[in-house]
Amino acid sequence: MTTRSNGRRLAALRTFFSFTAGSGLTGEDLLINIAGPKIGQALPKALSIAEVDALLTLPAGTTPLILRNHAMLHLLYATGIRVSELVGLPTNSCNLTSCHLRILGKGGKERMVPFNETTRDTIEEYLQRARQLILKGRQSPVLFVSNRGRAMSRGRFWQIIKEWAKAAGISATVSPHMLRHSFATHLLAGGADLRAVQMMLGHSDIATTQIYTHVDGSRLKSIHQRFHPRG
Structure with a gap:
């Protein structure tokens, strides 16, 4: 059983014994002094730049759904937004003139996230050639619509x-969050400012963003060799 599973079971038991103690069924909370397992923070998994290129340049076709999926993948990697923010993105939150998104993130916090012209082109193609065909006369406030005409x-x-x-041809199991990880990892590996990446990701604590500085092993080795006196 994993450490996280043990932690969840202990939390459930704590709730139970706290209830029994509070209701007088037991004399005291039997687990009050038992510490939970320490859970380490695993490094996020990211795709290589070559893998991202293979994913985004896949010659998949020009059907409406393919154009939609292509635009969504481009936007996810270009902005690093959460998958929930992507699938629920309102059409009026995407400014194709200035190439930026207005994202309402966790806790109702709003942030502006830029994207590149290549991504803008994929979104424009989707809007011009696919979205109305998928909607089939229906209306939807979200940018990327399903066959049912909704998010x-x-x-x-x-x-x-x-x-x-x-x-x-990517062997790893790829998830939407892995593209978010790749966005952050590749930006920081290229020398992007940590605070700027924090703002784009919508992290309230910069310590969360700092995790990505430990993902690129080759960059860490280069820094070590450059600055360590015995490197």
């Missing part, structure tokens, strides 16, 4: 990204 579920987009990754 796509996170689970369905997870399936799509796995299918595209397999077609691109």
Whole structure:
């Protein structure tokens, strides 16, 4: 059993014994002094730049759904937004003139996230050639619509990204969050400012963003060799 599973079971038992003590069924809370297992913070998994290129340049076709999926993948990697923010993105939150998104993130915090012209082109192609065909006369406030004319579920987009990754020859199990990890890792590896990446990701604590500075092993080795006196 994993450490996280043990932690969840202990939390459930704590709730139970706290209830029995509070209701007088037991004399005291039997678990009050038992510490939970320490859970280490695993490093996020990211794709290589070559793998991302293979995913985004996959010659999949020009059907409406393919154009939609292509635009979604481009936007996810270009901005690093959460999958929930992607599938629920309102059309009026995407400014194609200035190439930025207005994202309402966790806790109702708003942030502006830029994207590149290549991504803008994929979104424009989707809007011009695919969105209305998918909607079939229906109306929807979200940018990326499903066959039912409403927002796509996170689970369905997870399936799509796995299918595209397999077609691109990527052996790793790719999730939407892995593209978010890749966005942050590649920006920091290229020398991006940590605070700027924090703002784009919507992290309230910069310590969360700092995790990505430990992912690129080759960059860490280069820094060590450059600055350590015995490097």
